[in-house]
Amino acid sequence: MSFYKSIIGLMLMALVLVFAVGCDDDEGNGVGPEQDKADIRVIHAGYDAPAVDIKVDGTTAFTNIEYGATTGYARINSGTRNITVTPAGAASPVFINVDLALVTDAEYTVFAVGDLDNIEPIFDTDVRTPVSGKVKIRVVHASPDAPNIDLKLDNGSGTALFSNLVFK
DSSP, rough: OHHHHHHHHHHHHHHHHHHHHTTTTTSSSSSSSSOOOOEEEEEEEEEEEOOEEEEEEEEEEEEOTTTOOOOEEEEOOOOEEEEEETTTTTOSSSEEEEEEEEOOOEEEEEEEEEEEEGGGEEEEOOOOOOTOOOOOOOOOOOOOTTTOOEETTTTTTEEEEEEEEEEO
């Protein structure tokens, strides 16, 4: 009887070993080790551009993003990624086609700015946690038809935080 228990025990151990070795994630289906990731979001500031779809390495990441909208962050593979922007639901024309280098665990914002004929990306690394006791402000002048601007406190009569900002 103990011979049979030994055989059954060995078979169970072999079966467990087969399942354990087979758990590696070569298909990238979310099971097993995860690749290094970065977070990215997009702000559609192309005032005369239609709603757009954004693809990362040919795979749709965001759909039907209207002018003025900001996507949430998407967690994508880090490394050099190809970002394309097309009209919503269409493969062409490609408004933006750019390769971006994304660092693992970093967060990025891509601003699509300019008029449709000259739309281009502004790529910025996000710092969401400022130094203790400080605040972090990011200002992007994304209006191609507006003059240089000043950003002031107290209804425009206070100290200028930023002066003479140019488009982009």
